[in-house]
Amino acid sequence: DAKTTQPNSMESNEEEPVHLPCNHSTISGTDYIHWYRQLPSQGPEYVIHGLTSNVNNRMASLAIAEDRKSSTLILHRATLRDAAVYYCIPQSRYNFNKFYFGSGTKLNVKP
Amino acid sequence: SAVISQKPSRDICQRGTSLTIQCQVDSQVTMMFWYRQQPGQSLTLIATANQGSEATYESGFVIDKFPISRPNLTFSTLTVSNMSPEDSSIYLCSVVGPNEKLFFGSGTQLSVL
Numbered sequence: 001d002a003k004t005t006q007p008n009s010m011e012s013n014e015e016e017p018v019h020l021p022c023n024h025s026t027i028s029g030t031d032y033i034h035w036y037r038q039l040p041s042q043g044p045e046y047v048i049h050g051l052t053s054n055v056n057n058r059m060a061s062l063a064i065a066e067d068r069k070s071s072t073l074i075l076h077r078a079t080l081r082d083a084a085v086y087y088c089i090p091q092s093r094y095n096f097n098k099f100y101f102g103s104g105t106k107l108n109v110k111p
Numbered sequence: 112s113a114v115i116s117q118k119p120s121r122d123i124c125q126r127g128t129s130l131t132i133q134c135q136v137d138s139q140v141t142m143m144f145w146y147r148q149q150p151g152q153s154l155t156l157i158a159t160a161n162q163g164s165e166a167t168y169e170s171g172f173v174i175d176k177f178p179i180s181r182p183n184l185t186f187s188t189l190t191v192s193n194m195s196p197e198d199s200s201i202y203l204c205s206v207v208g209p210n211e212k213l214f215f216g217s218g219t220q221l222s223v224l
Contacts, residue, residue, distance in 0.1 A: 036213065043203050043215030044154065087153070097142060097207045101154040 002027040002090035004102040011108045012078045020073040020105050022088030027068055031090040034099065035062065035073045039084045044101075047073065047086070083109045113138055113208035117216030124194055124223050131190045132219045134204030139184035141207075145177070148201040148218075157202075160187045194223045 005023040012018040024033065034049040048055055048062045050071075055062040061074040075082055087104040091097070114137040124130050134143060143160040158168045158179055166179035180188045191198050204216040 032211070034213075043205070043218050044213070045215070046212040049211070085153075091211070093211075097211065098144070098156060098159065099205075099213050100156060101146075103153050 002031055002092075004088050004090065006086070006088055006102060006105045008103070009106040009108065011110065012075075012082075014080060014109055014111050015077050018075040018078045018082070018107065018109075020075070020086050020088075020107065021070065022072070023070045024088065024090050025069040027090045028092065029068075030094065031092050033062070033064060033068075033071050034089045034091050035060070036087045036089065036099075036101075037082075037084040038087070038104075039081075044087065049091075078107075078109045080109050080111060083107055112212075113140065113206050113214040115204055115206065115214055115216035117204050117219060119219055120217060121220035122222070124221065126195055126223060128194055129190055129192045130194065130221060131188050132202055132204070134187045134189070134216055136185045136206055138208075141184070143181065143187045144205045144207075144213075145179065145187075145189045146203040146205060148203060150200070154203065157189070191221065194221075196223045199223045 002024050032049050035047040036044040038044040048060050050062045063072045085104040085106050087101050089099050116135040118133050145157040146154040148154045156169050157172045158166045160166045160179045160181040162181045162184050178190045199222050202219045208214045
């Protein structure tokens with residue numbers, strides 16, 4: 001399984017963009033890159049995922065490097081509700097859909 | 112999406128006893144997953160529960176300690192056996208739903224005295 005490296009913590013001001021990096025240099029060519037977040041006292045929730053192209057949804061954008069060894073989750077305007085631990089997870093379709101969580105990045109949003 | 116009901120939401124147990132956690136999904140799913148989240152830590156996959164076959168355990172987890180049942184495509188249980196204070200954690204049930212997204216139950220907060 002591909003290993004990931006994320007900053008332990010990051011800080012952002014409310015209503016400013018946030019770029020959360022993830023290094024996954026051992027990712028295989030068929031692994032999707034998933035991002036989940038865990039709000040305090042809740043189970044993780046899906047944020048976004050992609051394979052090669054950049055992806056956008058109502059929550060965030062995902063920028064994937066051309067060599068796929070890294071990706072960046074972009075929150076366009078951080079809110080206090082975005083304060084959470086963000087996990088980047090390479091997910092193999094050939095590994096029975098198992099998701100292995102790394103240590104994640106704790107995002108603190110300041111008002 | 113998949114809606115997952117997990118119970119109990121929390122429990123306080125005595126050392127040496129066992130607790131069974133239930134997970135109910137609102138749709139049929141092939142695989143269900145059980146995770147443990149120790150205080151201040153990330154999630155660790157315990158096992159994959161398959162309907163009609165034995166659960167598949169991750170390294171460091173064994174069936175005698177964490178027996179799992181999967182009687183049908185919408186339900187699973189995880190038992191934490193012969194508990195010790197080190198088992199104090201949040202236990203989470205999850206499934207892969209539509210579009211390969213992972214959905215989680217609200218978790219079971221277990222404290223062992």
